[in-house]
Amino acid sequence: MIGLSAVLIWSTLALFGALAGPVPPLQLVAMAFTIVFALTLTVWLLRGDNPLVHLRQPASVWALGIAGLFGYHLLYFVGIQNAPPADANLINYLWPMLIVLFSALLPSNTGIGRLRWYHLVGAALGLAGTALIVMGNGLWDGSLRIRADYTGGYLAAAGAALAWSGYSVLSRRFAHISTDAVGAFCGGTALLAWIAHLALETTVWPSGVLAWLAVFGLGLGPVGAAFFVWDHGVKHGDLRVLGAAAYAAPLLSTALLVAAGLAEGTWTLALACALIVAGGLLAAREMLTRAS
Secondary structure (H helix, E strand, C coil): CHHHHHHHHHCCHHHHHHHCCCCCHHHHHHHHHHHHHHHHHHHHHHCCCCHHHHHCCCHHHHHHHHHHHHHHHHHHHHHHHCCCHHHHHHHHCCHHHHHHHHHHHCCHHHCCCCCCHHHHHHHHHHHHHHHHHHHCCHHHHCCCCCCHHHHHHHHHHHHHHHHHHHHHHHHHHHCCCCCCHHHHHHHHHHHHHHHHHHHHCCCCCCCCHHHHHHHHHHHHHHHHHHHHHHHHHHHHCCHHHHHHHCCHHHHHHHHHHHHCCCCCCCHHHHHHHHHHHHHHHHHCHHHHHHHC
8 A cells, every 4th residue: 555655646747747847857857856865865864864874775776776766767758759758658658567567577485476367457457548548539540650760769668668667576676675775766866867967958947936846746746755655565565466556647647637727538538547447456356355
């Protein structure tokens, strides 16, 4: 349940991103991760912790954390900038399905049971629902096309899906590492994101109080607290249920945009909702049966 709270928090990403205005994506990532690192550093100091204790991690842990947080965001934005955003976003959302599949490769001592048919079908239903949200009418009118000149963008989006699913599953093997290490990864990601931004983008600062509040909201929530609770979830929860249930993020995100008047509610969205909810419940069948 702690891990699933990350899905709820991630659903605010699109809303905060839209309210932040025309800030370049890598700059927005850099600003948000700088905020979360500063807040984490403050918490460490208030607790009387030595920040160096949390920063001093094995090289393998640092490599995984930076590849997951920075690698994912860099590849995702390269993908949506070099291919139609809807296409790249759908490819990116293969990561929940990949989490379900990759979890079967973990050794038995990680506490992950056997992969069963309902985990796969649940994740597939979630992917189908997400396809309806991301692609919209393109799935119905035949306008969806795969074009060779967007290959680079497609590959980057696929790389993003692999980066995040790999990070999530491999984190299980480092369950003994404190979640405080995520704060260190956020600091490293902020630094690399600033470097990437300065090399690839033109700086545009948020305009107005609402835009700045949205940036702080990103740092507090979807680019902040969400990574900490997700880390706890993938290290100690059911990876297969987390993966399938993660498809609720694009659904809830779109629903928030509709509620804020920034998107339109449609029957396609309602069908997507049914598919994602059904998929999540099916994937969690074993957990729900055990709880009852």
